[in-house]
Amino acid sequence: MTGPFRTPYPGYDVLDKWDSPSYDDATREVLRARTTPPPRRFLSEARFAVLAALCDTVIPQPRARPVQIAPFLNAALHDDRGTGTRFAVMPPDRDAWPLGLDAIDAEAKAHHDGTGFADLARPERTLVLKEIDAERLRAPDAWQDMPAQKFFRALVLKQIAQFYYSQPAAMSEIGYGGPASPRGYVRLNAQGIDPWEAPYGQWKETDA
Amino acid sequence: MTRPIGRRAAEAETDPRAVNGCAPDVFSRDGTVPMREFPESEEVDFVIVGAGCGGSVLAAKLAEAGMSVVLFDAGPFFRPLSDFASDEYEQEKLYWLDPRVSDGDDPIELGANNSGQAVGGSTVHFQMVSLRFRPEWFKSRTKLGYARDWPVDWQEMWKYYAEVENALKISGPIRYPWGPKRGRYPYRAHEVNEAGLVLARGAEALGVDWAPTPLCTVSAPRGKSPPCAYRGMCKIGCSVNAKQSMLITYVPRAIRAGAEVRDLAMVGRVETGQDGRATGVSYHRGGEWRHQKARNVVLAGYSIETPRLMLNSATSRHPQGLGNSNGMVGRNLMVHSNHAVWGEFEDEIRWYKGPPSMATCEHWNYVDDDPTKDFDGGYSFMSQGPLPGDFAGTLTGATGMFGDELLTAMGKYNRMAGLKIVGETMPAPDNRVTLADESDPLGLPRARVTYAFSDNDKRLQRHSLDFMSKMLGAAGGRNLLETSSTAHLMGGCAMGDDPETSVTDDMGRSWDIDNLWICDGSLMPTAGGVNPAMTILANAARIADRIVAARNG
Numbered sequence A: 001m002t003g004p005f006r007t008p009y010p011g012y013d014v015l016d017k018w019d020s021p022s023y024d025d026a027t028r029e030v031l032r033a034r035t036t037p038p039p040r041r042f043l044s045e046a047r048f049a050v051l052a053a054l055c056d057t058v059i060p061q062p063r064a065r066p067v068q069i070a071p072f073l074n075a076a077l078h079d080d081r082g083t084g085t086r087f088a089v090m091p092p093d094r095d096a097w098p099l100g101l102d103a104i105d106a107e108a109k110a111h112h113d114g115t116g117f118a119d120l121a122r123p124e125r126t127l128v129l130k131e132i133d134a135e136r137l138r139a140p141d142a143w144q145d146m147p148a149q150k151f152f153r154a155l156v157l158k159q160i161a162q163f164y165y166s167q168p169a170a171m172s173e174i175g176y177g178g179p180a181s182p183r184g185y186v187r188l189n190a191q192g193i194d195p196w197e198a199p200y201g202q203w204k205e206t207d208a
Numbered sequence B: 001m002t003r004p005i006g007r008r009a010a011e012a013e014t015d016p017r018a019v020n021g022c023a024p025d026v027f028s029r030d031g032t033v034p035m036r037e038f039p040e041s042e043e044v045d046f047v048i049v050g051a052g053c054g055g056s057v058l059a060a061k062l063a064e065a066g067m068s069v070v071l072f073d074a075g076p077f078f079r080p081l082s083d084f085a086s087d088e089y090e091q092e093k094l095y096w097l098d099p100r101v102s103d104g105d106d107p108i109e110l111g112a113n114n115s116g117q118a119v120g121g122s123t124v125h126f127q128m129v130s131l132r133f134r135p136e137w138f139k140s141r142t143k144l145g146y147a148r149d150w151p152v153d154w155q156e157m158w159k160y161y162a163e164v165e166n167a168l169k170i171s172g173p174i175r176y177p178w179g180p181k182r183g184r185y186p187y188r189a190h191e192v193n194e195a196g197l198v199l200a201r202g203a204e205a206l207g208v209d210w211a212p213t214p215l216c217t218v219s220a221p222r223g224k225s226p227p228c229a230y231r232g233m234c235k236i237g238c239s240v241n242a243k244q245s246m247l248i249t250y251v252p253r254a255i256r257a258g259a260e261v262r263d264l265a266m267v268g269r270v271e272t273g274q275d276g277r278a279t280g281v282s283y284h285r286g287g288e289w290r291h292q293k294a295r296n297v298v299l300a301g302y303s304i305e306t307p308r309l310m311l312n313s314a315t316s317r318h319p320q321g322l323g324n325s326n327g328m329v330g331r332n333l334m335v336h337s338n339h340a341v342w343g344e345f346e347d348e349i350r351w352y353k354g355p356p357s358m359a360t361c362e363h364w365n366y367v368d369d370d371p372t373k374d375f376d377g378g379y380s381f382m383s384q385g386p387l388p389g390d391f392a393g394t395l396t397g398a399t400g401m402f403g404d405e406l407l408t409a410m411g412k413y414n415r416m417a418g419l420k421i422v423g424e425t426m427p428a429p430d431n432r433v434t435l436a437d438e439s440d441p442l443g444l445p446r447a448r449v450t451y452a453f454s455d456n457d458k459r460l461q462r463h464s465l466d467f468m469s470k471m472l473g474a475a476g477g478r479n480l481l482e483t484s485s486t487a488h489l490m491g492g493c494a495m496g497d498d499p500e501t502s503v504t505d506d507m508g509r510s511w512d513i514d515n516l517w518i519c520d521g522s523l524m525p526t527a528g529g530v531n532p533a534m535t536i537l538a539n540a541a542r543i544a545d546r547i548v549a550a551r552n553g
């Protein structure tokens, strides 16, 4: 297993460019709005707790103000936002998510004497999810006919990871340039970086 | 799906903007340009359904020839300068997010990676790689012994590639290493970014040619378009208008020439009369179903929506759907294999800078007798520069990684480089679009998309992964990761010479209904090993000239 992640770009924050030509009004409006997470509407409180625990397992965030993920996924379900695809082996998203969250909870309970997913510590949750990804199920009935790995990868991981990595905090920790309109970049090859990019990463310390 | 998806300019997704004799001025933040309008009761010469590659080019050229044209699109009419944010989640408003049901042995993913829903179609968020077919591919059955022939001659297509490349001011190299001589590209090539130079080093190490990718974004100012700012967000829409999408090129040209555009107008049905001919369309706009009369109806909704609309327009006279007496509508749907190899590098590549695919290699499109080539068809591949959210989706989908393992892998984002193919797949009748037994919010049956790769497709994929791994390794890549996916859609309503095996003739006219036409990517009889937009555009320009010549002749 990997140890805790340490950013190669400590101190770099794409939000520091807020008032620079790398940000336009559209981007500022969108990011400002996202600082107020939408209210819980679609999932029940219990399922929302499982979703929140899932987000915390997929993206551990040891920071003072973690990026809110679960409220946005929940709102997307409430709004029936869609992704463009419904795999025929899967129920529609708005059925798949409640079913899958219940099934993950059932797997947790089967592994841990009735303790639900949201009440487990992160290492235990991680192991439950690895078993699900490998389709080693202890509560197969809870999944009804839904393929567990497909649910886990195509919906859970993909949507959580895609959402997180389009947020400024995630951009900063990987040294991505972040919003870049109207000012893009000038130095395109490895010979140089623009002054408004992250300084070179500290790889020696972090890259074993 | 329910709009609005976006936060910024949400009203553009709920209230039509091309109304009251005005359309949005796409080069302004909030301005408009005058637009002609046609009464619904007037029989216009052409109704065109879909304002992407096929529909926009056709609309502009027919309107310029003096015909009355109404161009419909289900999506919003955006002004990029004020409506597009540097934000992946927000920009999902560009995609066709209403689900299609996907099945088959290799069910494909639909939405962001292959279907747009906006005036300008998928070109609003396409990646601008602008390649031509290899000439032999237009006769791949006769010349190369696989798949099927196009009902078109390559020299004619070559002429139209030049026309559309000039209209879009493609930026490309002076000398292109593969295929017959082509004229100079209208604009000079862009400086290749580091991600592209990785491909170049690998190609040189392996002794194959490479080239700066011809790109559909300008390398110098053009009218109101500034040169590309290299912000690298082409796949979520270009907010500075450097990208020469249909939205800022052929659509304004069509409006200037007198065409009307109706945004947020989903066509649900092509209407046909007693004699079986098309009489117009029913469409949903502003919360109600409406009707537009027309002498001709052209479908340009791309490879899923065009067949879906034909099937959804069935009548007692056309019980299997329009133009489908031979059962070919929706069949021979193709994708491109989009397999990739990713590697870590010693130095920071910072692949987010510049358009995502600045270098290309078409070697395996032009080699026929190499002993390792164990498949029909070809593939090109390009350097990569996925945005963080996009790349995280690739990593998790391929490996199932999460937690600190995912954070650590993503932490190397700036040191990654990748090579990804556009791989030809074989047309197969069982790969097809049919109607699902569920409906969208407007009550229209959704599309069901059934897809499986052939053995040949799988051999091509394996070959490409081996070759790209070798190349990426030669360029210094370590810890290589292979991923598989698909991109683009082609076919579904193939044109052809034989009414038994195709849906339209060589000018996109339905074999069954002489005033029903198709003009989009669904006409493609084969997929080729290059990105399809230039071919769809060139074909549309050709069809427009044929229609105008037929009227004048």
Ligand SMILES: Cc1cc2nc3c(=O)[nH]c(=O)nc-3n(C[C@H](O)[C@H](O)[C@H](O)COP(=O)(O)OP(=O)(O)OC[C@H]3O[C@@H](n4cnc5c(N)ncnc54)[C@H](O)[C@@H]3O)c2cc1C
Binding pocket: B049, B050, B051, B052, B053, B054, B055, B072, B073, B074, B075, B112, B113, B114, B115, B116, B117, B118, B119, B120, B121, B122, B123, B125, B126, B127, B128, B129, B130, B131, B235, B265, B266, B267, B268, B300, B301, B302, B303, B305, B306, B309, B488, B489, B519, B520, B521, B522, B531, B532, B533, B534, B536
């Ligand atoms: C992410 C991405 C990257 C790409 N990159 C490249 C690239 O680098 N190079 C390249 O050559 N190609 C690329 N492509 C492919 C290219 O964009 C498409 O092949 C091309 O745009 C298809 O043209 P079209 O006219 O057939 O359909 P589209 O351009 O998709 O246009 C179809 C339009 O029809 C509308 N429509 C559909 N049904 C209806 C209806 N019933 N009523 C009203 N409107 C309707 C849709 O809203 C849409 O706007 C890319 C595509 C995507 C999605």
Ligand code: SF4
Binding pocket: A184, B217, B227, B228, B229, B230, B231, B232, B233, B234, B235, B237, B238, B239, B240, B241, B242, B243, B354, B355
């Ligand atoms: S890289 Fe160029 S074309 Fe792409 S979004 Fe940026 S400015 Fe537009």
